[in-house]
Amino acid sequence: MPVLKVLFVPLDTYGHINSCIGIAEKIIQFGHQVTFALEKAWLGKLSKYGFNEIIYVDQSRGPNQGPNDYWVKSIDMIAETLPEDSLYKAQHQSVKEFEDFVFNVLNFNDELKSIIDQINPDVIVLDHYFTVPAIYQSGRKWIYMTSATPLSAIIHPDTPPTGSGYPIDGDRKEWQIFNEVSEKHDGPIINKFNQVLMEKYGLPSLPEGSAFHPSPYLNIYAYPEELDYLDIRPLPDKWKRYDNFIRSSQVLTNQKFELPDKLKNRSGKLIFVSMGSMGCSQLNLTKRLVEILSQSPHRFLMVMGSCLENVKLPDNIWGDKMLPQVQILPMVDLVITHGGNNTVIESLYNGKPMILCPLFYDQYDNAQRVTEKGYGYRTNPYKCEPRELLEMIESILNDQNMNDRCRKISKRMQNIDSPMQAAKDIIDIALEK
Known part of the structure; x- marks a missing residue:
């Protein structure tokens, strides 16, 4: 088997990066090369564990921020809403915060295009909530991965609204209200993002109700079978479920934890x-x-x-x-x-x-x-x-x-x-x- 080059492009949070690591370390065991495209705050965090790093700079980040500082700041800005329920959060979400989150993928798109050309990967794995144009346009095989609950990626009328926390047998009128509130606040921003993807980058329109284009090759998520919604909705074409993407205990720590x-x-x-x-x-x-x-x-x-x-x-x-x-x-x-x-x-x-x-x-x-x-x-x-x-x-x-x-x-x-x-x-x- 030839040595393959696999490029991971995760959202730069611990949760998403750790999920990618769980798969990446297995790919290395097969003898292939793994590279992570990481925001500059993560420089040196993964290379010591056998992964290649290539760094991009997101200009929206501070010059001396650590790996988690940007996201801590973002949650500080919504701290007053944290005690409230999901509907309240949907009603009072900051339009600017959400727009910045969606359009953030375009801040490093040009750099990522250069990274892809430089590495020439055999396959790209994207773990994000939104379409990244450079990946879609690259001409390379690519896989969409979500480190969140499958409700965030697979929309179905018989499953509760994403982010609502509503029960599966709950009042459908409450589902409708939550969806209407979310559409009112999020819809215009997603529509604006979709227009940019089509007009500036030449991408097809986003699927209805979605903020990303699924991969024509493979789309993956981790959720235990006992928790998943497979008895309610089938898996869409080109989608696969796995129980977990758990990284081994040796990754990200070189010492055995002892009870204090x-x-x-x-x-x-x-x-x-x-x-x-x-x-x-x-x-x-x-x-x-x-x-x-x-x-x-x-x-x-x-x-x-x-x-x-x-x-x-x-x-x-x-x-x-x-x-x-x-x-x-x-x-x-x-x-x-x-x-x-x-x-x-x-x-x-x-x-x-x-x-x-x-x-x-x-x-x-x-x-x-x-x-x-x-x-x-x-x-x-x-x-x-x-x-x-x-x-x-x-x-x-x-x-x-x-x-x-x-x-x-x-x-x-x-x-x-x-x-x-x-x-x-x-x-x-x-x-x-």
Whole structure:
């Protein structure tokens, strides 16, 4: 087999990059070359793990920003809406924020075109929410990948609106209202983006209701079979589902995580708390969770982000700015999470039930789906009564049926190497004549 060149172009967030890494490390095991096109803030973050990096500059970013600084700033700008429900967020979304997010792909399009010409990849993997013209126009084979819930990419009338967090058997009138609100706020921006794609770049019109062009070769996403909506809607043509894109524990950390002495000799169950790489920047939320969890008899490992230096942790909580999640999850009894796609999938892969505290977008969908499938509970971390959260923890820890379901899904998922399957499918596309 010839040595293939595979180019990954992910949205520059931890969640998207980590999902790409899960597949990329398998492609390397087959003896092929993997290059990541990364915004300059990520320089040197992946090369030490065997991946090639090629850097582009997004002029909308600050000159000295770290990998996550841009996205932390973006969530700070909507912080006042975080305690509210999904419909409120849809109604009060900043038009400028959303327009900047959509049109951001055009900020690095010319540089990406040069990168593609320079590398001459056999196949490109795009993990993004929006069409990137340089990839569509490149003449190379390319694959669309989403690291979010499948509701974000596959629209169907019998599944709830993307980002609503509404139940699958919910009131369709509520679905209609949410869709109308989203269309009113987002529709004009997507239409404007579509016009630019057609008039400036010569692309065909976006599919109705979508902000991206699906690949004519292959489109992929990760979502466990037990959570997916396959009993409600079929997979569209050229789409494939995988259980996970989990990276190995060796990637992004070279040391084995050891339970801190502070918690090692304490009694109680061990619980992992993460509001995601953006959510953990919210000081008020972090303080509230710490205050509530300090009243629990259990032990907590907590991702603190930028709040680490501003929050005094009680004896039963240990935290750091970032933690090696893939190493920690096998150790714990319960996960309290924002409901990001990677954390949900990694928790189920390790057989851990969840308390989901969604903050925005597809986190609502994951929280609802996990709850209605019986793998955890959902709550509002800003508004729940302290006793409610504490009782929820005890209920899940003592729910034998829920824990059995989690162990069952974990056993099935661990018997299948989904990232390897995805890597093989990508290689097959690259080799197709």
